[in-house]
Amino acid sequence: MNETGEQPRQSPAPGWFICFEGGDGAGKTTQVRLLTEELERRGHSVLVTRQPGGTPLGQQIRDLVLHGDHVAPRAEALLYAADKAHHVDELIRPALDAGTVVLTDRYTDSSIAYQGVGRDLGTDEIRRLQHWAVGGLFPDLTIVLDVTPEVGRERRGDVHDRLEAEADDFHAAVRQAFLDLAARDPERYLVVDAGLPPAEIAARVIDRFDTIWAATPHGRQRPSGSERSGIPSSGERG
Template sequence: MFITLEGLDGSGKTTQARLLATRLEADGVEVVTTREPGGTPLGEQVRDLVLHGDYVAPWAEAALYAAARAQHVDQLIRPALERGATVICDRYVDSSVAYQGIARGLGLERVLELNLAVVEGLLPEHTFLLEIDVARAAGRMGAELDRIEREDDGFRTRVAAAYRKLAGMFPERYVVVDGTAAPEAIAEEIHGALGR
């Protein structure tokens, strides 16, 4: 099974990925947890470049994320799925569509097409969107903000709206979760939704 978690920075994706992995491992499932950008040595280098470097043009940003994702799928995600593991990924294709395609104005279809090409059509069976308002998400972020986290509330509002749009476009795989609930309650809801 391939599961992704999406949402604004500060929405709790990383916490929920960890809680879900622990729960599934207790059920005897082999779990691979990973993140984007990242997951491979190349992906981590791209993460550092894109999140901690200087200005990156919007299409360069989208292309770098796509390159890291291509490597991630080839080196980690697809091999894990092929051996029967469950993969839990903190961000995936939908992040690029929301952030670069919609919020940066590059075009939903154009960014989706680029990413579907590089992952050879691999999409998750389940995508959990942790919804949280922009102010609360910003309040959860630490003092050391990366380049994307330093964007203004207008940008974050566009990203939140983009995720709602994607949830409406892909209802067969999206589950929208209240990201303001207690972490344990969210974890229970996510685990329960997998049994559908």
């Protein structure tokens, strides 16, 4: 068990589970797309999802917590947990069992950061709630795209959902929460400066994916040289 209280995934499911985290405006959507394109080019089956969302029920919850009227903080935390519980059972676990690479835009760390720290509900309380909701299923790799509140707000422009509209001190606390989570488990996290060019961020993500993949039975079974990245590795960049 690592310092975040998570048990490394020991599931016999052949799929891979990768999560993108970070503040609003960090560029997660772009990086999910770039990684999806690269993995599909290599012949992987990829499922892209997001939280909240990803299922019809999840989309309804998303509309409530991000675009509806005021939601009490504890109710907000419970709604996010409900989304993940349904999402894992209905979408993520079946995909992993089928050998699919699952890429998710946000997962449990977002709830710990936004509700546990940003809403000041307590990281331990929200962590326990989230861990129970997902039944102990955690990503093989979590990529944190690190963005300052100022840059995130500039990128988002004038359109904000309920959480994006919070003040910069809220987003600063959320940012620090992500960095703290990553620092406690550096083997499972990759922190990348979201201000870097998108192609460079994508290359760093692929480098880490390849490193972890090669150390697993999945990677050892891969034919040597058969899946070279279309994105230059760190050693190939000028």
